[in-house]
Amino acid sequence: MTTVRLSRSNRDALKSYGDANNISVMDDILGKLLDIHYFNQPRLSKDNESNLISGSYQKLEKPPFALIDTEILLCWETDSLTHWRHYKASKSSKYAANKLPDKWVTKERVELIGAVRQKMKTGYSHEEKQENMNFHLDPEENTWAKLFPKWFALNDYEKQSLSRTVDDRISALVNKGFIEQQPRERRVQVRGQYRMNLIAINPYEWKMLRGISYLPPQKHLHLELLKSRNSGESRLPAKISAGKRDI
Secondary structure: OOOOOOOHHHHHHHHHHHHHOOOOOHHHHHHHHHHHHHHOOOOOOHHHHHHHHOOOOOOOOOOOHHHHHHHHHHHHHHHHHHHHHHHHHHOOOOOOOOOOOOOEEEEEHHHHHHHHHHHHHHOOOOOOOHHHOOOOOOOOOOOHHHHOHHHHHOOOOOOOOHHHHHHHHHHHHHHOOOOEEOOOOOOOOOOOEEEEEOOOOOHHHHHHHHHHHOOOOOOOEEEEOOOOOOOOOOOOOOEEEEOOOOO
């Protein structure tokens, strides 16, 4: 094991970078920076590039990021649709609010990772409990895990593993305003908690996300998720096409 001593200023700079990217473990912060350094290297000659790709680090094929983002967001689907239904039912009352009130629901990182893992392995989302109580996967049926076996087989601590990928996608969803990191209100609060305002996604958009989730596993699928909640752009339907996959 190699020990590296950091100055206070360097340590503070790394911590700031980690906070900005939703990464709390120093080893993960350094790992992400090293990845960035790798992908920003000057263009290599064909021979050197081939040797580098065949070395210890090679970017693996993964399912579309929009699919992983969808499975993360679907963890809040039931809570959000219930909130929308209650508001619609209360509109007949003279005491009803003029607009749907904010309501925040928190999920833990381990649940979000578990939801994505279940989707990749079995083909159905973790919220579909009733229709899948007696679910048995046909051995011949394709799944995302079978389509990308090297990626799915990685251990959690490896750089491109499913859990690391989900962590990166959680950070992306935070940056896009769909969810946010749960503010720490006490020292003993569990790390890795994320919350969503249940009015952030409307019922029509939930249908579009569910449609993405139902897509059969396939390669070369290009998906475009809902627009960022921070951008002020109109919320256009998701685009789906067979072609170049997102990166």
